[in-house]
Amino acid sequence: MKKIILSLLLVLGCSIFAQTNRFFYDYKFIPDSTNKEDVKTEMMLLDIDKSGSKYYSRETFVADSTMKADIEKQLKGSPGNISINRKNNQGLVSEKVTKQYPDFKTYLFVRVSTDSYKVEEDQKPIWKILPDKQKIGEYNVQKATTKFGGREWTAWFSTDIPFQDGPYKFYGLPGLIVKIEDKTGSHSMTLIGNKTIQVNADQEMNLPTGMQIMGMGGKDIEASKSQFKKVWKAYINDPTKNMREMMMKNSETNKIVFKSKTSDGREISDPNQVFREIEKRTKENLKKNNNPIELDLYK
Template identity: 25%
Template sequence: MLRFACVAFLMLACEFALGQDKVSPIVSYDITCTFQLTFYPDSTSTVPKTESFFLFINQEQSLFKSQNRYLQDSAISASVDGADRHNLIAFLQQHRTDFDFNIVKHGCNAIQTTDRVYHDYFSYTETQGHLQWALTPDTATVAGYPAQRATTEFGGRTWEAWFTEAVPVSEGPYKFCGLPGMIIRLTDSKKQYNFVLNGLKQSRREMRNTTPLKVTKTDKRTFFRKRDEYRANPIGVAEQSGVVFTSGRSEVAQRVQQKIKSDNNPIEFFTH
């Protein structure tokens, strides 16, 4: 299992590093928000996991990604000029993430997601009008801000959002946006995914585009189909990508399938 994981990380690092464009444009962001997600990747478990996320915002766009994905991207980008590959792999393993996506929003009707299936990257756009919000009269103080409650249906879940007009930016975590203020708390009706704002800083941050050069543009339905195909036969997909199991193939297959079985509750299901 360890050998399989190391190979996957090595292929990811090589693919990402070789795909970096050293003269890619720098994007400046004016606001950095930090969200903490509490979630249950296994719907049968009573033990939650937590992960931190960044939401970077400027006047033209926003970028949403996990903190560990951000740290991995930064390390891989720095390794292009010849960092020790062994140390890079160790760093990637120390900063694992359950969420490999980059989500860029150019307004709520122009959302592009780049995500990974095994070590292949895909990019797809969200359908315009994917969020239909219902505002409620409910108000509360959330994360120190006066907030109002709204609800919507998305990705096979019913979501409750608390937004604040004290931060007059129509933004939020993941693919959520379109309300008259910042979404500072977002929870699905089963309380399996719960984002809470725990930091907002207005300061200039300059970042290079760290998206791999080799990305397959596709549609959302195809991406989710590719994801399901990998989950159904991860070892076969790995072998098609060049991984060779000299011994212990069945044991590795059993362990990988068990891990996938316990990862049965994604944040989003494809529903149309």
């Protein structure tokens, strides 16, 4: 009987935890093409296991996990009144990319207002491998180039690391991509470390039926790239439309309180004021963030 129980625990353990190769990338990018002196930095993670890979921001992951725990705590105490108060240090990169092995089916997960979209990639990087070689950190690397997402890219890959993968949507070289940078120097990702870890399986937040909070608690909306482009254009024209619709939808069963802060630091909770402040801030941010990693996707 003890052997049966032990075997069951081992099976359950394998289903909850998976051995993952985690690679740390230093991502440097210029959000505003008119201000090339303003270079941002974000720590990105590339988690690779036998089923595929996931590329995402460490800072955003921590912030989302904290907010998720706070909302779940509120649901247990008072499920009819949820207060959403986004904290500082949210992370600069909210998008994540997954690839499914062995065919490398690639998806971009991106939030637009209160919705989260799963956008399928319909192109793969076509590489030109060059004879140039050098050493980056502890890795012996070789040069390759490609055109992708409206940009020209130069990559350095290492056959010492047996994964034909890389940061963001890049893959398909005979080794892991150690560094990749676009021709304008606007986006650069460099491998700075790695380790093997045990990762707990993702668990969805259990929200009341019909409730969705900032892309949480609901299914990702699957979209093609052309469909996503239409969604993005609609969002630019009316940044708070989804938030207003969500508040009206949940007004009878759950009271959702949106909070925000004005430019002078005052906290506001009146819905109309919050929406005006969010719309103003969103349009200002869009003007400053005009240099995305995929130019073609946000045309």
